[in-house]
Amino acid sequence: MNVNFSPEELVFQDEVRAFFAEEYPQDILEGRRKSMLASRDIYIRGQQALHTKGWAGINWPVEYGGTGWSVTQKYIFFNEFAAADCPTIIPFGLGMVGPVIYTYGTEEQKEKFLPDILSSSVWWCQGYSEPGAGSDLASLKTRADLDGDEYVINGTKTWTTLAQHADWIFILARTNSDVARKQEGISFLLVKMDAPGITVTPIYTLDGDHEINQVFFDNVRIPADQLIGEEGKGWTYGKFLLTHERANIAGVALSKQRLRKLKKKLASYEQQGQAPADVESFRRKMAEVEIQLSALEYTELRTLASVSTGKAPGPESSILKIKGTEMQQAIDNLFFELSAYGALPNLRAQYEAGYDGDIVDDDGSSLTALRYFNFRKASIYGGSNEIQKNIIAKAVLRI
Numbered sequence: 001m002n003v004n005f006s007p008e009e010l011v012f013q014d015e016v017r018a019f020f021a022e023e024y025p026q027d028i029l030e031g032r033r034k035s036m037l038a039s040r041d042i043y044i045r046g047q048q049a050l051h052t053k054g055w056a057g058i059n060w061p062v063e064y065g066g067t068g069w070s071v072t073q074k075y076i077f078f079n080e081f082a083a084a085d086c087p088t089i090i091p092f093g094l095g096m097v098g099p100v101i102y103t104y105g106t107e108e109q110k111e112k113f114l115p116d117i118l119s120s121s122v123w124w125c126q127g128y129s130e131p132g133a134g135s136d137l138a139s140l141k142t143r144a145d146l147d148g149d150e151y152v153i154n155g156t157k158t159w160t161t162l163a164q165h166a167d168w169i170f171i172l173a174r175t176n177s178d179v180a181r182k183q184e185g186i187s188f189l190l191v192k193m194d195a196p197g198i199t200v201t202p203i204y205t206l207d208g209d210h211e212i213n214q215v216f217f218d219n220v221r222i223p224a225d226q227l228i229g230e231e232g233k234g235w236t237y238g239k240f241l242l243t244h245e246r247a248n249i250a251g252v253a254l255s256k257q258r259l260r261k262l263k264k265k266l267a268s269y270e271q272q273g274q275a276p277a278d279v280e281s282f283r284r285k286m287a288e289v290e291i292q293l294s295a296l297e298y299t300e301l302r303t304l305a306s307v308s309t310g311k312a313p314g315p316e317s318s319i320l321k322i323k324g325t326e327m328q329q330a331i332d333n334l335f336f337e338l339s340a341y342g343a344l345p346n347l348r349a350q351y352e353a354g355y356d357g358d359i360v361d362d363d364g365s366s367l368t369a370l371r372y373f374n375f376r377k378a379s380i381y382g383g384s385n386e387i388q389k390n391i392i393a394k395a396v397l398r399i
């Protein structure tokens with residue numbers, strides 16, 4: 001896509017490019033070019049480098065330490081971020097609970113939590129889904145019962161991403177069962193992960209990784225002032241958070257970077273005389289993905305433009321979520337097709353041996369297979385794509 005930047009925006013682009021080339025930890029970028037895997041330390045160091053520069057709160061208001069960037073500046077930043085091969089910004093603090101706290105939290109909660117979220121010195125995870133309550137989230141069974149000035153929490157959360165690293169979890173829990181609609185009586189609570197009664201157990205995914213977990217709450221006591229907003233109104237705050245989550249899942253800049261890598265890979269295969277037999281058909285599929293990605297980029301910019309006027313991203317973020325994750329998976333499919341490596345190496349054993357960046361490389365079968373299997377998740381997390389279609393039908397198309 002061609003965007004005509006103003007002279008100031010071109011200066012900003014140079015500044016961002018120079019930051020990633022000179023100031024950002026280069027070992028992180030080099031490691032990332034070899035492997036999509038990253039440790040807790042790598043994510044934190046990457047985010048802290050952004051914070052040191054004052055660039056951690058990309059979407060946050062200036063009064064809470066945000067960048068105050070325009071839509072175009074954000075667009076420039078994320079394109080440079082992806083082109084430099086930066087590891088993902090873990091969304092649970094900066095992208096999810098941060099906006100909930102500065103929008104609905106008390107002054108004390110803002111003072112207590114926002115600085116640590118901004119500096120990535122505290123790792124958060126998201127406790128929404130439960131066994132039996134995913135798409136139908138309002139059926140959740142975890143309870144939080146007020147006992148004096150504490151809530152007592154009992155229940156199970158599941159699919160909790162990177163909970164094994166987390167210092168805090170934000171949860172939706174039922175505080176009142178005597179309600180007309182099941183969306184009522186749910187509250188949004190902040191819980192410290194080392195509270196007695198919390199147990200985290202791993203769930204291993206198809207690619208062998210330990211990314212997700214179950215989190216059990218057995219009579220966990222938390223101070224009542226860790227409730228966000230009003231008791232029983234958690235559904236409103238939870239939905240606000242989900243629209244932020246979905247708007248950020250599209251990952252257009254990253255898909256563009258992966259498409260560039262795919263083209264490079266095809267070129268290198270052709271040079272070695274190893275191009276697919278029907279290379280023209282492969283090129284056509286790449287072009288189709290590129291056109292769709294370009295259309296998605298305009299949609300993303302429209303949504304960003306509306307967010308920059310102070311609005312929360314609305315149900316339109318479901319469109320970004322569906323199309324963005326479809327694009328991610330379409331590019332993975334093309335990598336897979338080009339590599340013609342169907343075999344999944346023993347990734348579980350490799351994870352257990354501890355990864356050091358050598359087990360995968362950008363042109364190797366391992367990365368292609370690993371990424372292909374890992375990213376089956378993209379059309380499920382953040383609310384499955386089928387559910388996003390229901391939301392669009394109801395809230396956008398008004399069917």
Ligand SMILES: Cc1cc2nc3c(=O)[nH]c(=O)nc-3n(C[C@H](O)[C@H](O)[C@H](O)COP(=O)(O)OP(=O)(O)OC[C@H]3O[C@@H](n4cnc5c(N)ncnc54)[C@H](O)[C@@H]3O)c2cc1C
Nearest residue numbers: 126127128129134135159160161377380381382383384386
């Ligand atoms: C890798 C990964 C990481 C995740 N991380 C987190 C996390 O950190 N925190 C968290 O809280 N959750 C997390 N999730 C959970 C995720 O949000 C849920 O998996 C998702 O909402 C679907 O819920 P479910 O798994 O219970 O599937 P179900 O709700 O049981 O759905 C099963 C299938 O039925 C379809 N379906 C269900 N209802 C309808 C309907 N009404 N119309 C049409 N189709 C329907 C769904 O689309 C899906 O294909 C994660 C999930 C994954 C895969």
